[in-house]
Amino acid sequence: xxxxxxxxxGTSAAQPTLHRNLSGLAVKADADLLLFDCGEGSQRQxxxxxxxxxxxxxxxxxxxxxxxxxxxxxxxxxxxxxxxxPVQLYGPPxxxxxxxxxxxxxxxxxxxxxxxxxxxxxxxxERRGYTVQAVGVDHRINALGYVLQEDERPGKFNLEKAKxxxxxxxxxxxxxxxxxxxxxxxxxxxxxxxVVGDTRPGRRLVISGDTRPCQSMVRAAKDADLLIHExxxxxxxxxxxxxxxHSTAREAAQVARDAGARRLILTHLSSRHDTDPSRxxxxxxxxxxxxxxxxxxxxxxxxxxxx
Numbered sequence: 001x002x003x004x005x006x007x008x009x010g011t012s013a014a015q016p017t018l019h020r021n022l023s024g025l026a027v028k029a030d031a032d033l034l035l036f037d038c039g040e041g042s043q044r045q046x047x048x049x050x051x052x053x054x055x056x057x058x059x060x061x062x063x064x065x066x067x068x069x070x071x072x073x074x075x076x077x078x079x080x081x082x083x084x085x086p087v088q089l090y091g092p093p094x095x096x097x098x099x100x101x102x103x104x105x106x107x108x109x110x111x112x113x114x115x116x117x118x119x120x121x122x123x124x125x126e127r128r129g130y131t132v133q134a135v136g137v138d139h140r141i142n143a144l145g146y147v148l149q150e151d152e153r154p155g156k157f158n159l160e161k162a163k164x165x166x167x168x169x170x171x172x173x174x175x176x177x178x179x180x181x182x183x184x185x186x187x188x189x190x191x192x193x194x195v196v197g198d199t200r201p202g203r204r205l206v207i208s209g210d211t212r213p214c215q216s217m218v219r220a221a222k223d224a225d226l227l228i229h230e231x232x233x234x235x236x237x238x239x240x241x242x243x244x245x246h247s248t249a250r251e252a253a254q255v256a257r258d259a260g261a262r263r264l265i266l267t268h269l270s271s272r273h274d275t276d277p278s279r280x281x282x283x284x285x286x287x288x289x290x291x292x293x294x295x296x297x298x299x300x301x302x303x304x305x306x307x
Contacts (some may be wrong), residue, residue, distance in 0.1 A: 001129035001150050003202055004303040009045035011230045011267045011295045013156040014066055015040060017274045020067045021186050021297055025207065026051040029148065030129055036146060036207050037061055041075055042070035049298045053078060059132060059210025062092030062143035063098050079111050084114040090125065092142045093118045119144060121216070130202065137211035137285045140245045145209045147220050149200025154179060162195045203303050210268065213251040221259035225303050229255055230268035234279045249280035253287035265287055267295040
């Protein structure tokens with residue numbers, strides 16, 4: 001997997017504002033395009049920010065309306081665009097029943113298959129070059145966070161050593177890089193570990209969804225390249241955070257700190273922090289010393305490969 005690019009489609013909590021749409025995140029994972037949540041208006045944001053519509057799968061964190069109602073219109077748009085390949089929809093129970101009702105709302109029938117999948121804590125979806133794992137979190141209803149984990153990557157190919165050993169350039173280099181033992185024209189057998197270094201860890205992207213700070217998210221975000229954590233409230237709204245089972249910016253930063261995450265992005269902001277999230281940023285930076293920022297609609301982030 002070469003590309004891992006994120007585009008924030010919506011960063012507001014509960015209701016849209018003039019500046020922030022409802023929850024939605026587009027993730028370009030090599031050739032795949034994934035959505036994590038699909039709040040109302042997400043498809044317009046996809047047009048606005050140029051993500052394209054070739055979505056392979058949608059992962060819902062939970063089924064409060066602001067996180068999934070956008071899927072109804074989005075699927076109909078795909079139908080009008082002539083889509084004929086299946087779309088995979090994932091989420092916690094009752095995903096099958098609820099999404100089936102939502103998708104078939106109205107009189108139009110879709111010209112392509114929609115496949116529903118229910119996930120529970122620990123379930124993994126295997127995809128080419130990476131997995132998406134569900135993580136149970138602490139919200140008012142059944143809810144999940146997600147971990148996108150890239151597969152381990154081969155070690156670096158030592159070109160100078162290969163030349164010194166007299167290995168002819170060309171396809172043989174690729175075979176060794178892919179972990180294949182090769183036989184040279186002169187009869188010598190070359191193992192990959194003779195010219196290829198140790199395997200390199202894949203990238204790790206963690207998405208909290210709506211949740212109170214919880215140990216399951218700390219474990220999931222261990223050594224994550226990026227943790228995207230909801231931060232609906234500030235310190236002075238702590239009681240409201242407990243009542244609604246959301247997190248403050250400070251609590252999100254504590255999760256990142258305890259997990260040893262490499263980077264933190266705050267999202268899912270209350271309308272009180274719509275245009276000025278500076279308090280959230282200050283409070284988060286008091287707890288987490290790594291890079292931290294507040295997401296905005298249209299923010300695009302590319303996660304570089306690990307060495």
